[in-house]
Amino acid sequence: MKRAITIILAVCMVIMMLSGCGGGASGNVIKIGVYEPSSGDNGAGGKQEVLGIEYANTVLNTVEIDGKKYDLKLEIVDNESSNDKGPSAAAKLVSAKCSVVIGSYGSSVSIAASDVFKNAGIPVIGASCTNPQVTAGNTHYFRICYLDPFQGTVLANFAVDEFNAKKAYILTKLGDDYSAGLGNYFKEAFQKLGGTVVEETFQEGNSDFTAYLTTAVNEKVDVIFAPTSTEAASLIIGQAISQGVNIPFLAGDTWDSSVILDAAKGSDKKIFVSTFFDEGDDSALGSKFVRDFKKWLNDNPEKLKNNGGNDIVAAVSALGYDAYMVAVEAIKAAGSPDPKKINEALWDVKYTGVTGDIAFDEIGDAIRNVAYIKSVNTSDGSWNFVAIQSVK
Amino acid sequence: MEFINTNLPYILAGISVGGQYALISIGYTMVYGILRLINFAHGDIFMVAGFAMVYLSATSPLYISIPFTIIITVLLGFVVERVAYKPLRSAPRMSIMISAIGVSYFLQNCAWYVTSGLAKQYPKIPWIGDSISIGSATTKIVTVITPILTFILVIALVLLIKYTKIGMAMRAMAKDFETSQLMGVKINSVISFTFIIGSFLAAIGSLLYFTNYTTVTPIAGAMPGLKAFVAAVFGGIGSIPGAVIGAFIIGICENIIKGLGWTTFSDAFTFALLIIILVAKPTGLFGEKSTDKV
Numbered sequence: 159m160k161r162a163i164t165i166i167l168a169v170c171m172v173i174m175m176l177s178g179c180g181g182g183a184s185g186n187v188i189k190i191g192v193y194e195p196s197s198g199d200n201g202a203g204g205k206q207e208v209l210g211i212e213y214a215n216t217v218l219n220t221v222e223i224d225g226k227k228y229d230l231k232l233e234i235v236d237n238e239s240s241n242d243k244g245p246s247a248a249a250k251l252v253s254a255k256c257s258v259v260i261g262s263y264g265s266s267v268s269i270a271a272s273d274v275f276k277n278a279g280i281p282v283i284g285a286s287c288t289n290p291q292v293t294a295g296n297t298h299y300f301r302i303c304y305l306d307p308f309q310g311t312v313l314a315n316f317a318v319d320e321f322n323a324k325k326a327y328i329l330t331k332l333g334d335d336y337s338a339g340l341g342n343y344f345k346e347a348f349q350k351l352g353g354t355v356v357e358e359t360f361q362e363g364n365s366d367f368t369a370y371l372t373t374a375v376n377e378k379v380d381v382i383f384a385p386t387s388t389e390a391a392s393l394i395i396g397q398a399i400s401q402g403v404n405i406p407f408l409a410g411d412t413w414d415s416s417v418i419l420d421a422a423k424g425s426d427k428k429i430f431v432s433t434f435f436d437e438g439d440d441s442a443l444g445s446k447f448v449r450d451f452k453k454w455l456n457d458n459p460e461k462l463k464n465n466g467g468n469d470i471v472a473a474v475s476a477l478g479y480d481a482y483m484v485a486v487e488a489i490k491a492a493g494s495p496d497p498k499k500i501n502e503a504l505w506d507v508k509y510t511g512v513t514g515d516i517a518f519d520e521i522g523d524a525i526r527n528v529a530y531i532k533s534v535n536t537s538d539g540s541w542n543f544v545a546i547q548s549v550k
Numbered sequence: 551m552e553f554i555n556t557n558l559p560y561i562l563a564g565i566s567v568g569g570q571y572a573l574i575s576i577g578y579t580m581v582y583g584i585l586r587l588i589n590f591a592h593g594d595i596f597m598v599a600g601f602a603m604v605y606l607s608a609t610s611p612l613y614i615s616i617p618f619t620i621i622i623t624v625l626l627g628f629v630v631e632r633v634a635y636k637p638l639r640s641a642p643r644m645s646i647m648i649s650a651i652g653v654s655y656f657l658q659n660c661a662w663y664v665t666s667g668l669a670k671q672y673p674k675i676p677w678i679g680d681s682i683s684i685g686s687a688t689t690k691i692v693t694v695i696t697p698i699l700t701f702i703l704v705i706a707l708v709l710l711i712k713y714t715k716i717g718m719a720m721r722a723m724a725k726d727f728e729t730s731q732l733m734g735v736k737i738n739s740v741i742s743f744t745f746i747i748g749s750f751l752a753a754i755g756s757l758l759y760f761t762n763y764t765t766v767t768p769i770a771g772a773m774p775g776l777k778a779f780v781a782a783v784f785g786g787i788g789s790i791p792g793a794v795i796g797a798f799i800i801g802i803c804e805n806i807i808k809g810l811g812w813t814t815f816s817d818a819f820t821f822a823l824l825i826i827i828l829v830a831k832p833t834g835l836f837g838e839k840s841t842d843k844v
Binding site (some may be wrong): 196197201202205295332358359360361363364365366368370371373374376388389390393396397401402417418422464466530 | 556559561567651662666668669671679681687688689690762763764765767769771772774783804805808809810813814816817
């Protein structure tokens, strides 16, 4: 009896494995891989990016090549925001035979999985990973957002222009390429503008920021620059409120999240973030995207929950949408679901997305020259548009 | 005076964190004292208490949500013991420890699922969440309340262990598990009671901790749990006063290290301290010498 059950189970397993293999390269489907975190430190942001991609997939889910219609199917994996789990998630996309991959939120995991995609010859389009190392020195990684050297410089310029800042406190997370990188570029730009900086780092899992804030106050700095994940951010803001720290906060694109709004609501904190996209964008494309995307969120309770339970459009959702559209453009230009041809076609793709014009330079980075600066409206918990900042 | 003014916030933060670690570490030390089990799920029970409060307070006022949070946490501690540890009572100690690690990850992943990974804001509890100024430092009232409340709870616990029947049973079981069983101590109810006390203190600890650090995440229990465990070992695992004093030492030292500007090393320091103590005094500050039972 026992043996019979064992045999039946074994047979079931073999059948399942075989059917799993069979699904990969079926005729009229082109798979677009989504390599994003939906758990871990960057889970919240990753989910919002995936939402943008999923929404884009509902808008456009077929493509025509040589008169033959292909369905576009998303293959979504969770890289758990973790450098050691990322590569195996990436391998899953490779074995699912994706033609092109989008991802990831978080530069570290993007870099961690880069070689897996490279060896498989699959091109990747980064939506919001801003660290230069993601695309540097390879030909398969592209990205549609601006880079950290640019973002750091923009924020340093903003600190000097807006607050006349002379001294800045920089708080970054140890071992986080995004955080450390952006902190460093801010420092360089800020020092070039004649300022001085105080730098400190915190570790994974740290939740007590009172000591850091006390140091910032004791050093009498003009601004606090904290490019961190949203989880650390809401702790920092909460403790700044209870300690009565009145120094303005500056941060990069990660802070553009409803988590920050919840944390700062009802306080008197001054928080400024640089980002890729502003919900109040009144261009035709931007406002249509915001309107339709909100409707889509509100129609799907599950999606609304992934967005943090509200319908505020995060910039990463807009980037996810654009990344998907760029991927589709590349498939069309390549005229084939073959990853190698898509990779070649990507270099020449030009596309006008909701976050602006997208074209790639010789490294594979989008050519961008402006960033949006937003601030938290603490009375009603929403974003106020401040300025479009460029670098001189 | 200038020195005190600039360093007061660090010390206040240290005392407050120390008190919160103390409340968690009692749970570790009591369970270890009786079962010789390191209950790795304890930090996650602390985290669940945080989420319970977040969700309950969204629908009901504080005078309902606070007692219910405590009840849910206590129930969870009780259920975890009954489901994951009790069936393994006669199994090797390693199996029950693996079971504890399993429970820990199970709770964390449930929290990921329920919250979809987004950090939640802890509700503001009136009065203890208000800011006050002490000298040059601004902090929350909870910072001052924590050490006082910890002290009161620990005294109550020590009295309970010393003078009640169940306390006596607990002491007997810590001394010799099998013999006390032979003498008619109802081990299952005593063990459940131990878990109930541990979870109750973890719930109080989470109320205080999250009022201070207002963000609850599924991994919010991991680091405080680990530090509290270190505190329990540091003070001599099995000893309640030891756990409390260990927790305060770790909380204060950690913040002073941060105040000195060595922020990168604050965690390294905590764990280095653990190694040094274990090398110098393997039973911890207040640990009993282990007697070999022949």
